[in-house]
Amino acid sequence: MKLKSVAVALTLLLISSAIAYGLKNEAGLEKKVIAYMRKAFSIPADVKITMGNIVPSEVPGLNKSVINLSIGERKQTQDVYISKDGRFLILGKVFNLNEDPLKETWSKITIDGSPIRGNEHAKVTIVEFTDFECPFCGKAYSTVEDLLLRYAGKIRLVYKSFPLPMHPWAMKAAIGADCAYEQNHTAFWYFYDHLFQEQGAITPDNVVSKLKDYAKATKLNMGRFTTCLDKEQTKPMVERDIKEANSIGVGATPTFVINGRIIQGAQPEDAFVQAINEFLK
Numbered sequence: 001m002k003l004k005s006v007a008v009a010l011t012l013l014l015i016s017s018a019i020a021y022g023l024k025n026e027a028g029l030e031k032k033v034i035a036y037m038r039k040a041f042s043i044p045a046d047v048k049i050t051m052g053n054i055v056p057s058e059v060p061g062l063n064k065s066v067i068n069l070s071i072g073e074r075k076q077t078q079d080v081y082i083s084k085d086g087r088f089l090i091l092g093k094v095f096n097l098n099e100d101p102l103k104e105t106w107s108k109i110t111i112d113g114s115p116i117r118g119n120e121h122a123k124v125t126i127v128e129f130t131d132f133e134c135p136f137c138g139k140a141y142s143t144v145e146d147l148l149l150r151y152a153g154k155i156r157l158v159y160k161s162f163p164l165p166m167h168p169w170a171m172k173a174a175i176g177a178d179c180a181y182e183q184n185h186t187a188f189w190y191f192y193d194h195l196f197q198e199q200g201a202i203t204p205d206n207v208v209s210k211l212k213d214y215a216k217a218t219k220l221n222m223g224r225f226t227t228c229l230d231k232e233q234t235k236p237m238v239e240r241d242i243k244e245a246n247s248i249g250v251g252a253t254p255t256f257v258i259n260g261r262i263i264q265g266a267q268p269e270d271a272f273v274q275a276i277n278e279f280l281k
């Protein structure tokens with residue numbers, strides 16, 4: 001499933017729906033919105049969907065709310081905007097046309113404390129919000145590797161967790177990778193590489209054993225790693241990344257932010273090259 005982020009001020013991709021209830025009937029409106037989203041995005045029945053309070057938004061004529069998706073402890077949120085007559089639903093974030101869009105996005109991203117690969121002082125920074133179980137992220141992995149070779153010394157890659165709730169082992173993998181990072185920054189990238197390279201062979205049943213194999217291969221302290229993994233001690237790190245992703249309107253993986261410019265999906269390498277070259281001028 002992909003939840004598509006839509007720029008209200010730029011594209012105004014309005015999803016016409018049969019929402020007939022007004023805001024005076026919030027219970028009815030909530031039911032209609034949830035039913036519409038489940039059908040429109042093929043959200044499985046085992047994914048629980050709830051909707052927060054409907055409140056006035058910063059955009060005249062629109063109210064806003066939050067859609068919460070969860071399977072067990074795995075959660076994802078999606079901002080939504082609703083016309084006051086209850087007729088239109090808009091997904092994503094609002095962009096302020098009076099602000100520089102790149103600076104506005106970049107100001108919400110924190111680099112410190114995140115895994116970094118490449119030249120730490122590079123002119124171009126690629127922030128990757130990714131999900132180790134996502135097949136599109138697996139496809140983008142080879143593109144990112146090619147870019148790091150092509151622009152060696154000129155770019156840096158910053159990893160951010162964004163495990164989607166419908167992927168059963170993605171959260172555990174993200175927690176395990178961050179447990180490795182806590183011990184050894186270089187070890188993290190071994191986890192990163194192998195989780196994508198072996199993505200097709202990993203299952204909810206073997207993900208823990210795979211992570212422990214990676215920990216052994218990188219000579220981590222196994223007692224410390226196992227405790228971190230079992231107690232999910234790095235889950236706050238993952239949740240921090242998810243919160244940051246939500247703040248800039250990320251709703252699908254992979255999503256890349258290059259010096260503030262957002263590129264969503266497993267785009268062709270040329271899309272990245274064009275952006276990188278522009279910032280290297």
